[in-house]
Amino acid sequence: MHLPQIPVRAALALALGLCAALALQACDTKAPEGEAEAPAGAVETPESETMTSDGEAKVRASDCSTCHAVDQKLVGPSYVEIAKRYSGEGQAAVKQLVKKIKEGGSGNWGDVPMTPHPQLSDADLTAMVQWILSLEPGEDESADAAEAGGETHSYKTDDGKTVQTDFAVFTGPDQKHVTEDLFHGYLQYNSYCFRCHGGDAVGGELAPDLRKSLEKGMTYREFLSVSMAGREEKGMPAWAGFFEKKDIRAIYGYVKARQLGLVPAGRPPSVYD
Incomplete structure (x- = not known):
């Protein structure tokens, strides 16, 4: 029994027709109009x-x-x-x-x-x-830890003592200018806190010397909590809603640098000079 032979051109046309039909069928499976089709390999987010x-x-x-x-x-x-x-x-x-x-x-x-x-x-x-x-x-916890303090920085005071902080005090190649954050703390402290705690964080008649509070062991978290909540029984207002946490962190850094003897009284040299 002999099967009829299909001319080469006819076979080629038949193959192309089948490919076109398959392509049209694939197009019909696309996402409904108005819905974006996810790219290949994409993982849907719940x-x-x-x-x-x-x-x-x-x-x-x-x-x-x-x-x-x-x-x-x-x-x-x-x-x-x-x-x-x-x-x-x-x-x-x-x-x-x-x-x-x-x-x-x-x-x-x-x-x-x-x-x-x-x-x-x-x-x-x-x-x-x-x-x-x-x-x-x-x-x-990592985010809170980063906010409360990161890597350790070592500095020498004028009397040759080595002290450490969990925030940068100085910046620049000569390490003689305070950072933007610390200068911000200086500005905020001497704009608001000085009224009770004394200018340059030296203590005042109405409130204690904050340098001594830190020297006795007050942590940043305690400093933050007291600053935000206030102490009504002692006449200290709550600063929540006025200061943000980054402001209190900067003020804490300034007071800590003063307590360690790294920053003298008065306007410290800064990146703005």
């Missing part, structure tokens, strides 16, 4: 994870960090404490906290009232609260 990341960004962009930290109490409770208290309560806790942040008030964590935030939308607050409630003990 909606909950996106919400959590978005919430963290919104918290860090807000004024929340003036009174709250991830794993330490400032004026208000830490985010980890909040997450622990409302663990397992689900959407009921989310709705309760969204309402509380928007309206403000006191009573849940002490007598210090929380500032209301009517300008924040419910959607933004929900994302922020969901991120806070997702935290666990030990979460984000």
Whole structure:
């Protein structure tokens, strides 16, 4: 039995036709109009994870960090404490906290009232609260550690004594000009704190010499907490809402440098000179 032979041109045309049909079929499987097709190899991000990341960004962009930290109490409770208290309560806790942040008030964590935030939308607050409630003990310690102090710096005082700090005091090749952060601390201290604690951090009639407080062992975290919450019984106002944490860190650095004898009284040489 002989099969009919197909001319070469006919076979080629048949093959091209099949390829075209397959190509059209592949095109029909694209994503529906209005939906972006994911590139090959892309990994989809779960909606909950996106919400959590978005919430963290919104918290860090807000004024929340003036009174709250991830794993330490400032004026208000830490985010980890909040997450622990409302663990397992689900959407009921989310709705309760969204309402509380928007309206403000006191009573849940002490007598210090929380500032209301009517300008924040419910959607933004929900994302922020969901991120806070997702935290666990030990979460984000690296960020707080970096803020509280990083690598160790060694310096010699005028009398030849070697001292160490967890922040940079000087900058530049000659190491004789204070850093921008330390100069910022000098400006803030001598604009506000001097009224009670004395100019150049030497102590005053109304409040103690902060150099001596640090010399006796006051840590940065204690310095931050007292500065933000104040001491009403001693007449010290709470600076939360006026100073940010970076301001208090700079003030602490200035006072610490004064206590160690690294920075003399008066305006220190800076990067602005």
